[in-house]
Amino acid sequence: MKKQRGIFILVVALxxxxxxxxxxxxxxSVDSSTSAPAASETETSEAVSASETETILIAYFSNTGNTxxxxxxxxxxxxxxxxxxxxxxxxxxxxxxxxxxxxxGVHPEITVSVDNIADxxxxxxxxxxxxxxxxxxxxxxxxxxxxxxxxxIPFCTSASDDIExxxxxxHELCPDAEIAEGLTANNPDDxxxxxxxxxLLE
Ligand SMILES: Cc1cc2nc3c(=O)[nH]c(=O)nc-3n(C[C@H](O)[C@H](O)[C@H](O)COP(=O)(O)O)c2cc1C
Numbered sequence: 001m002k003k004q005r006g007i008f009i010l011v012v013a014l015x016x017x018x019x020x021x022x023x024x025x026x027x028x029s030v031d032s033s034t035s036a037p038a039a040s041e042t043e044t045s046e047a048v049s050a051s052e053t054e055t056i057l058i059a060y061f062s063n064t065g066n067t068x069x070x071x072x073x074x075x076x077x078x079x080x081x082x083x084x085x086x087x088x089x090x091x092x093x094x095x096x097x098x099x100x101x102x103x104x105g106v107h108p109e110i111t112v113s114v115d116n117i118a119d120x121x122x123x124x125x126x127x128x129x130x131x132x133x134x135x136x137x138x139x140x141x142x143x144x145x146x147x148x149x150x151x152x153i154p155f156c157t158s159a160s161d162d163i164e165x166x167x168x169x170x171h172e173l174c175p176d177a178e179i180a181e182g183l184t185a186n187n188p189d190d191x192x193x194x195x196x197x198x199x200l201l202e
Contacts, residue, residue, distance in 0.1 A: 056080030056200070057117065060126035061087075061137045063094075066157040067126045070185040074124055074155070077192060078200050083114040087137050102133045107140040122151045122200075125170075126185075129158035134166040142169060147177035153198065154182035 058080045062068035068084070075082050088109035091097045101108060117123070127138045134156070142152075154170055156163045162184040170179045183194045195201050 055119065055121040056124070057083055057114070057120035057122070058124040058126065059083040059085055059112065059117075059141060060124075061085040061128075061135055061141075062126070063128055063135075067128050067155075067185075070155060070157060070188070070191065071124070071126050073188060073191050074126075074195070077195050080122075080124065081114065081120075083112055083117070085113075085137055085141050086111050098135060099131045101136040102131060102139075105139070106136050107143055108136050110137045110140045110144070112141065117145050120150070122153065123147065124153045124155060126155045126157075127166075129156050129161045129163070129166060129184075132161050132165045134169055139169050139173060142173040147174045149176065151178045151180055153180040155185050156182070157185055 056078050058071045058074050058078075060067050060071040060082070061084075062071070071082055074080065088111055100106075125138060125141065127134045134154075152170060152174060154163060154167060156166060163182045167179070167182060170177075180198055181194075183190060185191055185194075192201070
């Protein structure tokens with residue numbers, strides 16, 4: 001009987017100890033100024049505040065509208081501003097000229113629909129995959145602006161290729177920027193989880 005009571009006390013002590021330990025660890029991850037977040041909220045603890053989202057720019061080039069649609073979705077989710085990149089001069093023969101331009105590392109003249117790029121800290125850069133690369137206009141955009149200390153987030157659309165092979169120009173042309181994980185955004189359902197993982201959704 002004495003032995004049973006001893007085991008009972010030991011079990012109660014263990015349960016109490018575990019409960020106290022759990023309280024301690026959850027308190028340490030919660031900002032004391034906010035109420036305890038739900039499990040899904042703790043996963044997005046890097047979410048930026050509203051004032052930070054005002055410095056988000058979504059710059060994109062889109063030839064037939066697919067990348068533009070993704071850019072608009074990102075803007076809806078994040079509140080970021082849109083900036084369209086266009087080639088100053090249209091291609092004479094797209095199929096002939098654009099690949100040579102990419103392979104030769106040409107930076108064709110571009111227009112961008114906003115001129116205060118320096119005011120933004122987080123810059124999405126979107127484009128269609130052309131010949132498994134980013135179109136040359138994207139290289140111009142990266143080379144023409146100072147992205148030092150800023151975060152660049154690449155995204156693309158494509159027929160089938162993913163974004164990986166096109167990412168080298170970001171590292172080559174913007175060595176002092178942080179290049180975040182890019183997205184091949186062919187499935188619109190991937191956009192929201194990607195933004196959440198980047199900590200850009202509250
Ligand atoms: C000149 C050219 C080259 C392309 N090269 C590729 C390619 O190498 N791999 C691929 O998956 N898709 C390729 N595509 C398909 C486009 O990436 C795809 O249609 C994209 O969604 C178009 O985006 P946009 O509507 O924003 O221009 C190419 C399209 C064009 C016009």
